[in-house]
Amino acid sequence: MSRTLLAAVAAGLISLSAQAQAQAPADPPKNDYGDKANWLCLPGRADACAADNTTTVIAADGKMTREAWTGDPKAPVDCFYVYPTVSNDPGVISDMVAGPEEISVVTSQLNRLGAKCRIFAPLYRQFTLTALRAAVAGGPAASAARPNTGYLDVVDAWNWYLAHENKSRGVVLIGHSQGSGVLTQLIAKEIDGKPAQKLLVSAILGGTSLPVDKGKDTGTFKSIPTCKSAGQVGCVIAWASFRDTVPPPANTRFGRPRDLNPAMEAVCTNPAALAGGSAPLHAYLGTTTNGQDAAAWVKGGAKVETPFVSVPGLLTGACVSKNGFNYLEVHVNADPADPRTDDIKGDVVYGTQVAQDWGLHLIDMNLVMGDLVTVVGAETKTWLKH
Template sequence: MARKFLYVVAVLIVIAIAALFAYRLFGPELMRVALVPTARFEPAPARTMSAYADPDAWIARPDKPGNPALYLPPGVEMPAEKGDAAIFFIHPTSYLERTRWNAPLDNAEANDRAALFVRGQASAFNAAGDIWAPRYRQATFGAFLTGQEEAQQALDLAYGDVAAAFDEFLVEAGDTRPIILAGHSQGALHLTRLLREKIAGKPVAKRIVAAYVVGWPVSRTADLPALGLPECTAPDQAGCLLSWQSFAEPADPSLILDTFDASTGFNGQPREDTPIVCTNPLLGMPGDAPASANLGTLVPSADLTSGTLTPAAVPARCSDRGFLLIGDPPEMGAYVLPGNNYHVYDYSLFWANVRADAARRLDAFEGAGESSAWSRPKPPPSAPSSRKAAA
């Protein structure tokens, strides 16, 4: 499922970024020719958590100069006392080259794009606490356009970096702070594996405020039980999972559904005709909401380096199958994908609501913790670990 769905997402995003006109003429075959690596996959040593003790291994972390996760749109201010959560954010694919199966960590172009994603997406969480966003050897887009064994090897290598970064994140964040997890697209894929392998059934699961698995389909019956968190069904619920995929209307999600329905879920059961988790970020749960409930859409500038926060820009409602429908196509920029797919803007469309959602769930988590068996003392803000201080 991971490779197949990324195939669809990769085709769509590559179209939007590089060759929409060519896709309309020649289809996915042209994308394969242009983007699938021809080189052999070269196994690389696994990164250990100690590699992520180096600040340069992160796009964002609390002590990072020029931290893109601290971006605020005009008119938005950081609260006098921000939350005490530790936030782990996994950015989407930013490497487009075909010379390698995985992005080199020092690729300037990919790193610049990743910083833009962190600026526009992870920044929604910066009032809730400190944000860590690792650099990782992400699989290139072309790896998602083929069934070659190298493609899965590329995904596994990328996930290994994410897992190592998460282990270091837990050390730096300390033993008591609440945790928010978030990702988008390829980052959301790695987040589902992180939930399965590092969190579900582990003591750290009790510290999860919420997991934002955005831009990735999650089957309620074939996937969710293996992720260790329930779906968020109330706006003040903590310890739950949110997920949405944004489409304007008329929506055509057939490319995603054709692949999704032919795949097998995390629990080994077919995904065909199963409901997809749909969180309406305007509500913090499934349902329908008018545009008046939208606290602010982050409409990006042409170069994506800044944005304007516009309230009441789009409504949202969950379709019967589980896609998030946003009404008539809003003007967001050049990267709207075929089928009225607003995948690139999944966070931007609801930036202010995501910000409020994270704060609300953190408040709920801390309120529940005061009366629970695993309540925790409030840690000092931004307290560095001994390793961090030595790095």
């Protein structure tokens, strides 16, 4: 399997052959989502979503200040999150035991939103990284079907949440990569035009290519438009991010519909500027993930000891349409004259080679996390008025 195909499969953008689909094994037994062990995160307990989100804010002059964070257990809306491809479990689908990779990803992509919403994050039997590695090596996964087990698990978790926890509360759906692909199916089949749509505050789908009709704000979802303002509700935000210095190459599957339908285009909604245009990105970047050295944020400065940093003014983003791709173009406002770092990590790297077709997929969510918190806060105010 090529790196391009691997990237697309990992991101939930494509499945394997129709012949392989026909060879898929029977679905395993259903999970009981009434069992709290089947959830990564639930309100009111100390779990993966209660991790420390303390941040060091680094100004351009190198000055560091500490930013505290607390969740809101009484938040008036809920967040329902589906995580990306992270499982290192053996086999094609993961088990239902949270490993360090699942715990790490909710810390990176989700916890901070706990200041605005109650968090629900189900475990699900996702397509694993292990299976992708086997496919690259030409093993059994190369000819096996991509199971639908993960999607069916998330449907069961969603229905359990609706029956036992929602109680007519507004809900924000959040996903990244494979998680966004699963949520796209869920929204299209279970929410769009259905009674549950009235509960939708918004859907936030990072690291994906959501098709809409060209020039329109609907397409895959018939009655759920793209978000155009921070106070709008019942809408969808979707994007895939690339450096302005490394735009999407011809072999990427991000930034355009997976079936290359000429009547459709991929959504790009910049969480920092939903109405369009360029804006500073309120990023929260991990200090010990994605290869960023905790000691390298400020030249000659103290080592950063918080799990996250924020770098005001360093990053700017805009949704652009270039060469047939729609994507979030990220510019690093480097200034060699100041002591703060002039670059960030986040590229997918094979050895020493940057995989340009992935873009900044690893940090799609981190790049705009502060903006997402702001948007969910504004949407909540609108939701409560209704």
